Amino acid sequence: MIKIENLHFQIHGMKILKNIQLEFQKGLLHAIIGPNGAGKSTLLKNICRIWNPTMGKVFxxxxxxxxxPRRQLSQKISFVPQETSIPFPVSVEEMVFMGRNPHIPRFHNPTEKDHQIVQKAMEDVEIMPLAKRSIQELSCGERQRVWIACALSTQSPWMLLDEPTSSLDIQHKLRIFSLLQKFKQNGLxxxxxxxxxxxxxxxxxxxTILKQGTVYASGPTKKTMTKEALRNVFHVETTFHGTQESFPHFSLA
Known part of the structure; x- marks a missing residue:
């Protein structure tokens, strides 16, 4: 379980996160939503210690x-950033191998087990045919799957992803969500x-719904994403086509 107690974060005197109290149970798919600037990416980076909280604790x-130690934390939590360009030529396989860094001692070569783990990660996200290609040659959707394979090769029990579908077309979005559901079934x-x-x-x-750096609401999805909550935070009206389990439609409030 990830537990966050009284977490605050500020940068250059600006308070980004304020009194965050949250718990995330193992074995589930957890989403953080909120308007631009609500603190979603910042919260993820505080959890995995890319940035350290100004106050409070993460357990x-x-x-x-x-x-x-950072190496130990990296073995337990992997992080997939938003679409990031790579300024130097590197193959897909080499990129995925970077996910093994927390497990490979300095000045040691990867073992046969490391190679097997990397190959399995590429197979799981269906990028084996791309293994020898330069990551700079790939589409946004393909690169995103490479980043996910890199995190998967870490074999950490937790995977954190920062808006992994924001720049993808619908086909690649659905593929990412399908992968995440498969990961959940495998215990991630x-x-x-x-x-x-x-x-x-x-x-x-x-x-979890964030609003202006604070937790507006958090809990089971259907109970948390209510019409009232979405109206108050996102200023949209919500309607459902059929039952409340069906696809929601949003319009300006």
């Missing part, structure tokens, strides 16, 4: 992450930030 299985815990409210509603077990 992973009851252990304070601030007391964990997933926490991501997402802009697309309808996908958060349809695919995720829990949703």
């Amino acid at each position: 992973l299985d009851d252990q304070d992450t601030m007391g964990m 815990s997933v926490l991501l930030s997402i802009h697309e409210l309808h996908y958060a509603y349809l695919y995720f077990d829990t949703v």
Whole structure:
């Protein structure tokens, strides 16, 4: 379980996150939603210690992450950033191998087991045919799957993703969500930030709604993404075609 207590974060005197209190249980798909600037990406980066909280604590299985060496934390939480360009030529396979870095001692070569894990990660996200190609040659959707394979090769119990579908067309969005559901079935815990409210509603077990750096609501998706909550935070009206389990439609409030 990831537990966050009284977390605050500020940068250059600006308060980005304020008094965050959250719990994320293992084995589920968790989504973080909120308007632009609500603190979604910042919260993820505080959890995996890309940035350290100004105040408060993050616990992973009851252990304070601030007391964990970064290598140990990287073995337990992998992070998939937003679409990031690579300024130097690197093959897909080499990129995925970077996910093994937390497990390979300095000045040591990868073992046969490392090679097998990397190959399995590429197979799981269906990029084996791209293994020898330069990552700079790939489409946005293909690159996103490479980043996910890199995180998967870490074999961490938690995967954090920062808006992994924001620049993808619908085909690649659905492929990513299908992959995440498969990861959940295999025991992986997933926490991501997402802009697309309808996908958060349809695919995720829990949703946390951030508003101006604070937690507006958090809990099971269908109970949390209420019409009132979405109206107050996103200023949209929500209607459902059929039952409340069906695809939601949003319009300006």
